[in-house]
Amino acid sequence: xxxxxxxxxxxxxxxxxxxxxxxxxxxxxxxxxxxxxxxxxxxxxxxxxxxxxxxxxxxxxxxxxxxxxxxxxxxxxxxxxxxxxxxxxxxxxxxxxxxxxxxxxxxxxxxxxxxxxxxxxxxxxxxxxxxxxxxxxxxxxxxxxxxxxxxxxxxxxxxxxxxxxxxxxxxxxxxxxxxxxxxxxxxxxxxxxxxxxxxxxxxxxxxxxxxxxxxxxxxxxxxxxxxxxxxxxxxxxxxxxxxxxxxxxxxxxxxxxxxxxxxxxxxxxxxxxxxxxxxxxxxxxxxxx
Amino acid sequence: xxxxxxxxxxxxxxxxxxxxxxxxxxxxxxxxxxxxxxxxxxxxxxxxxxxxxxxxxxxxxxxxxxxxxxxxxxxxxxxxxxxxxxxxxxxxxxxxxxxxxxxxxxxxxxxxxxxxxxxxxxxxxxxxxxxxxxxxxxxxxxxxxxxxxxxxxxxxxxxxxxxxxxxxxxxxxxxxxxxxxxxxxxxxxxxxxxxxxxxxxxxxxxxxxxxxxxxxxxxxxxxxxxxxxxxxxxxxxxxxxxxxxxxxxxxxxxxxxxxxxxxxxxxxxxxxxxxxxxxxxxxxxxxxxxxxxxxxxxxxxxxxxxxxxxxxx
Numbered sequence: 001x002x003x004x005x006x007x008x009x010x011x012x013x014x015x016x017x018x019x020x021x022x023x024x025x026x027x028x029x030x031x032x033x034x035x036x037x038x039x040x041x042x043x044x045x046x047x048x049x050x051x052x053x054x055x056x057x058x059x060x061x062x063x064x065x066x067x068x069x070x071x072x073x074x075x076x077x078x079x080x081x082x083x084x085x086x087x088x089x090x091x092x093x094x095x096x097x098x099x100x101x102x103x104x105x106x107x108x109x110x111x112x113x114x115x116x117x118x119x120x121x122x123x124x125x126x127x128x129x130x131x132x133x134x135x136x137x138x139x140x141x142x143x144x145x146x147x148x149x150x151x152x153x154x155x156x157x158x159x160x161x162x163x164x165x166x167x168x169x170x171x172x173x174x175x176x177x178x179x180x181x182x183x184x185x186x187x188x189x190x191x192x193x194x195x196x197x198x199x200x201x202x203x204x205x206x207x208x209x210x211x212x213x214x215x216x217x218x219x220x221x222x223x224x225x226x227x228x229x230x231x232x233x234x235x236x237x238x239x240x241x242x243x244x245x246x247x248x249x250x251x252x253x254x255x256x257x258x259x260x261x262x263x264x265x266x267x268x269x270x271x272x273x274x275x276x277x278x279x280x281x282x283x284x285x286x287x288x289x
Numbered sequence: 290x291x292x293x294x295x296x297x298x299x300x301x302x303x304x305x306x307x308x309x310x311x312x313x314x315x316x317x318x319x320x321x322x323x324x325x326x327x328x329x330x331x332x333x334x335x336x337x338x339x340x341x342x343x344x345x346x347x348x349x350x351x352x353x354x355x356x357x358x359x360x361x362x363x364x365x366x367x368x369x370x371x372x373x374x375x376x377x378x379x380x381x382x383x384x385x386x387x388x389x390x391x392x393x394x395x396x397x398x399x400x401x402x403x404x405x406x407x408x409x410x411x412x413x414x415x416x417x418x419x420x421x422x423x424x425x426x427x428x429x430x431x432x433x434x435x436x437x438x439x440x441x442x443x444x445x446x447x448x449x450x451x452x453x454x455x456x457x458x459x460x461x462x463x464x465x466x467x468x469x470x471x472x473x474x475x476x477x478x479x480x481x482x483x484x485x486x487x488x489x490x491x492x493x494x495x496x497x498x499x500x501x502x503x504x505x506x507x508x509x510x511x512x513x514x515x516x517x518x519x520x521x522x523x524x525x526x527x528x529x530x531x532x533x534x535x536x537x538x539x540x541x542x543x544x545x546x547x548x549x550x551x552x553x554x555x556x557x558x559x560x561x562x563x564x565x566x567x568x569x570x571x572x573x574x575x576x577x578x579x580x581x582x583x584x585x586x587x588x589x590x591x592x593x594x595x596x597x598x599x600x601x602x
Contacts (some may be wrong), residue, residue, distance in 0.1 A: 013406030
């Protein structure tokens, strides 16, 4: 047991003896209750009869689907569909843009490479929130092409297409692919597009998982952009709809709970399914900022 | 896209009757990286750099749709740095950002130290604790509005009641609203920091722990002299992230209080949003955005600078 004392900084998880075990159980239970408890309570309460917010509970009583039935009457399925459309197309675009840019940044040397890298890095300091006001004007009249994206789901999709985090994670990964593989393909007469598509991209699959799960979460969590783009409820995404459901006096708190649960589940399921990739991206992304 | 293919295919058909036009070949090869970069650069230009330029431009004008903009120079900026409403918003933003950053780092570190290890049960605890970070902010805000329900039998007031405290008005009172918003931010931020700390802890040299215990160092001394110094880069990373994210805080405030009650939680972004999109004072809103942008850049560079100086030593 002595050796394991050097495995962690605190050694808390390795303490032996009954008192330590009890303390540990209490501490871990408290942690799970504080951080996961409210979300589990959302799950439980969405299936219960909750006349007002005091009915929010961890302990299931009478199970009912009434909240969901009422939520469907409030068009929640439409908001959910909007969310899925935005996240589906947005993620597809984001991945394509990221792998393509990363290929150039990781596998090519050209004048201006460092400048492009810095420009992409600098966009991390330009979030939608800070740019909200001018961004809403740009969305209403996109430069050069003069399209009005306000009131369209496309307005929520196209701007998330380029995301510095994805590009940088992908670039880092593509750098590690041995040059020999690429050279072999070149000798066989493959062009850049072929090498990109059938050599570099298949080898980048682990990183695709990372940018996929992060992109999903990033787009699902978008708030400012849909807020700027949506003109009426027909374009609401589910996170956006929560606020107007809550503000509507005719709609009970149960409906808000049902809708919030539907907005929570996809991101939790995606996280649990891609947990390994998520953890990898977390440390990769943190190092990069 | 076929035209994109670089000229190497031609090189292989060896005995070409005429030598290929070398210069055109080279120009085409030089174009390849730019073609791969084009989608990203176009999107960044349209939705990041053009809006940034527009913000700077607009901040110098009184923006009047249909009437034509009127040049006002630094007037908008003067309003941002002298107007009481703006100054209060700047103060709230700084307090909120500092509190959420400090709170998340401190609690994240404690959580990380408690759950570091290999056991399967720890994996479960870590995953459960991490969930708030995964949930969309809009969901988190609705859940916390319910938890904070200000009646005596609201969820958190009930819990406070067990230990003889409360009831509190939380989001509904000027005295508690900012702290209530901050607590939500820490609740969602601490698990994220915890995961980064766990990754950092895994990288601490185990032989140092061994050496410390051979020297008879106590647990606290080991933490202070071995673990924390090794985590220094992690602190720097988390501070950088917080600098970028802290200043732009919007969604949680917008959804939890929308700046109220009585302006007690008004932060820069909620104020800018109201000015720009509800009151149509685009010029002032743009000036506020530029100030926020500058603050973000300065903070980020300052943290990076401090970090590189530390490392150089």
